[in-house]
Amino acid sequence: MDYVIIGNSAAGIGAIEGIRKVDQEGKITVISDEEYHTYSRPLISYYLAEQVSAEQMKYRGADFYQEYGVETRLGDRVVKVDQDDKLLALESGEEINFNKLLVATGGTPFIPPITGANKDNIYTFIKLDDSKAIAQEVEEGDIKEVVILGAGLIGLKAAEALVKLGVKVTVVELADRVLSAILDQDAAEIVQQNLEAKGIEFVLEDTIEEFSGTDRATAVKLKSGQQLKTDLAIIAVGVRPNTELVQDTEVELNRGVIVDDQLETNISGIYAAGDVSEGYDLVRGSAAVIPIWPNAYRQGLVAGQNMAGASESYNEGFVRNSIGFFGLPMITAGIINPEGDGYEVLSSKLLENNSYRKVVLQEGKIVGFIYLTDIDRAGILTGLIKEEQDVSQIKEELLADDFGYLSFSEEERRKLLWL
Amino acid sequence: MKRVYAREEYCLGCKLCEVYCVTSHSKSKDIVKAHKLEEITPRIIIESKDNISFALQCRHCEAADCTKACITGAIQKDEETGIVNYDAVRCVGCWTCIMACSYGVIRRDEYGDKVISKCDLCITEEEPACVTNCPNSALEFEERE
Numbered sequence: 013m014d015y016v017i018i019g020n021s022a023a024g025i026g027a028i029e030g031i032r033k034v035d036q037e038g039k040i041t042v043i044s045d046e047e048y049h050t051y052s053r054p055l056i057s058y059y060l061a062e063q064v065s066a067e068q069m070k071y072r073g074a075d076f077y078q079e080y081g082v083e084t085r086l087g088d089r090v091v092k093v094d095q096d097d098k099l100l101a102l103e104s105g106e107e108i109n110f111n112k113l114l115v116a117t118g119g120t121p122f123i124p125p126i127t128g129a130n131k132d133n134i135y136t137f138i139k140l141d142d143s144k145a146i147a148q149e150v151e152e153g154d155i156k157e158v159v160i161l162g163a164g165l166i167g168l169k170a171a172e173a174l175v176k177l178g179v180k181v182t183v184v185e186l187a188d189r190v191l192s193a194i195l196d197q198d199a200a201e202i203v204q205q206n207l208e209a210k211g212i213e214f215v216l217e218d219t220i221e222e223f224s225g226t227d228r229a230t231a232v233k234l235k236s237g238q239q240l241k242t243d244l245a246i247i248a249v250g251v252r253p254n255t256e257l258v259q260d261t262e263v264e265l266n267r268g269v270i271v272d273d274q275l276e277t278n279i280s281g282i283y284a285a286g287d288v289s290e291g292y293d294l295v296r297g298s299a300a301v302i303p304i305w306p307n308a309y310r311q312g313l314v315a316g317q318n319m320a321g322a323s324e325s326y327n328e329g330f331v332r333n334s335i336g337f338f339g340l341p342m343i344t345a346g347i348i349n350p351e352g353d354g355y356e357v358l359s360s361k362l363l364e365n366n367s368y369r370k371v372v373l374q375e376g377k378i379v380g381f382i383y384l385t386d387i388d389r390a391g392i393l394t395g396l397i398k399e400e401q402d403v404s405q406i407k408e409e410l411l412a413d414d415f416g417y418l419s420f421s422e423e424e425r426r427k428l429l430w431l
Numbered sequence: 432m433k434r435v436y437a438r439e440e441y442c443l444g445c446k447l448c449e450v451y452c453v454t455s456h457s458k459s460k461d462i463v464k465a466h467k468l469e470e471i472t473p474r475i476i477i478e479s480k481d482n483i484s485f486a487l488q489c490r491h492c493e494a495a496d497c498t499k500a501c502i503t504g505a506i507q508k509d510e511e512t513g514i515v516n517y518d519a520v521r522c523v524g525c526w527t528c529i530m531a532c533s534y535g536v537i538r539r540d541e542y543g544d545k546v547i548s549k550c551d552l553c554i555t556e557e558e559p560a561c562v563t564n565c566p567n568s569a570l571e572f573e574e575r576e
Contacts, residue, residue: 026499052502052503052504054502054525055502055503055523058523063523064523068503068520068521070504071503071504072504305500305502305527306496306499306500306527306530306531309499309500310499313499332530333530334525334526334527334529334530335525336524336525336526341526343526343529343530345530387526387529387530387539388529388535388538388539389476389529389535390529390530390535391496391528391529391530391531391532391533391534391535391537392533392534392535394530394531394533395532395533395534396533398533399533414478414480416476416478416535417478417485417487417535418478418479418480418483418484418485422439429437429487429490429534430436430490430575431436431437431438431439431485
């Protein structure tokens with residue numbers, strides 16, 4: 013059996029480990045346009061901030077491919093997928109046959125149509141090479157001020173890293189708050205204040221209209237008319253599923269590559285996992301792209317097992333993030349700003365230590381939560397979402413500091429804790 | 432594999448399990464020095480309310496969500512011992528494992544700031560220190576189905 017995996021990040025590695033759970037013999041080839049040993053994408057901001065070394069970036073040990081019997085084509089690129097002949101054409105000229113294919117090509121940063129966005133010192137920030145290039149500019153160049161477009165996870169992690177390197181950072185964001193996808197207004201305010209206290213400036217409800225300068229951008233012009241000087245800029249307004257490779261095949265696409273609960277596409281033998289895929293979202297009850305690391309690994313793992321002949325399902329996908337800035341941690345999941353009827357929102361008062369909790373219920377089940385500052389044991393809620401547990405009996409307990417298994421009935425507790 | 436199971440009907444909430452957990456993971460292995468001189472976060476959670484209490488440690492799950500969620504690869508399940516281990520050098524303190532663990536038994540290190548702290552079943556000892564030192568046998572270390 014010839015397994016081919018396009019992509020060498022969380023989903024790809026999950027697939028390798030999944031295949032080997034079932035099939036120790038089949039040939040596995042992993043192809044990536046990045047030349048690196050598998051590394052952790054979320055760590056690129058830590059790398060930029062000089063908090064982890066290149067060695068520590070490795071997601072699996074140096075002997076991983078050997079140990080799992082994987083042939084690698086790193087630094088090469090698939091240029092064509094021939095679904096009928098089950099053949100891939102690589103940029104190097106090589107052709108590779110597959111019996112089972114996993115598309116784990118991740119996401120591509122979205123670049124809005126801004127005048128001058130192609131200048132030399134304008135970057136996106138999702139790959140190690142992005143981080144290396146920015147680090148080099150900071151090290152060698154005269155980078156004193158940076159403008160970042162987008163106050164999402166990527167933009168703010170880049171901002172944090174640059175501030176740690178002594179660079180002045182201004183973040184421009186179209187929404188009325190930071191991290192609008194994962195926080196509500198109250199939590200976002202606390203996080204923004206914390207970031208401002210560290211020196212990051214924000215321009216909200218505005219966007220960049222033009223990068224001016226010759227080869228390099230030296231200033232940005234905002235829609236409001238405001239001008240900001242800049243020595244380097246980062247565009248971080250979002251990531252889209254990188255579906256380019258399968259656009260000429262009959263693989264069904266929506267926003268991402270559509271997969272069933274076994275991670276297979278509409279074409280038998282072709283699977284997709286991770287940020288490129290569009291699978292089932294448990295809390296929304298519909299299909300969605302869920303571009304987060306733990307989901308990518310889990311999808312990859314299940315896809316790999318199924319490619320090797322197992323019949324595993326994955327229906328536990330939903331958005332969840334654990335992230336922190338300058339020591340202020342937050343864990344959020346699912347639907348945190350519900351729109352429409354049928355939701356019940358419980359939220360705590362904001363405490364002096366900036367601790368804040370919010371839980372969103374639908375039909376007695378948790379469909380989303382925010383834990384800010386005091387994040388301990390947040391996973392209990394993640395578990396309750398996953399298990400679709402009815403929590404209407406313990407609603408009053410959900411926001412308590414000491415919320416835990418004693419909040420459940422003895423019978424429930426024994427069941428949940430295997431006691 | 433052998434795991435630690437709580438018997439809440441016997442638990443007095445005395446927290447000796449936590450005391451001995453800290454001692455077991457200290458350099459000195461001395462109960463006083465471990466608490467006074469070393470900075471060690473317990474690897475056990477004690478829940479206590481209205482005269483009911485119990486201690487909880489990592490379940491060392493077969494399909495451990497923390498190992499799958501970890502963004503650095505620092506948390507791995509040892510296929511031979513079954514123990515879910517972590518590598519403090521690779522941990523960056525992103526707390527994704529805390530988000531993933533539905534038992535809520537992974538703690539933030541209270542001193543190091545940047546890494547997690549979780550039960551390792553006192554692998555070098557005959558049985559976990561929390562079990563050995565529980566005065567009322569409210570923790571059992573055994574193989575169950």
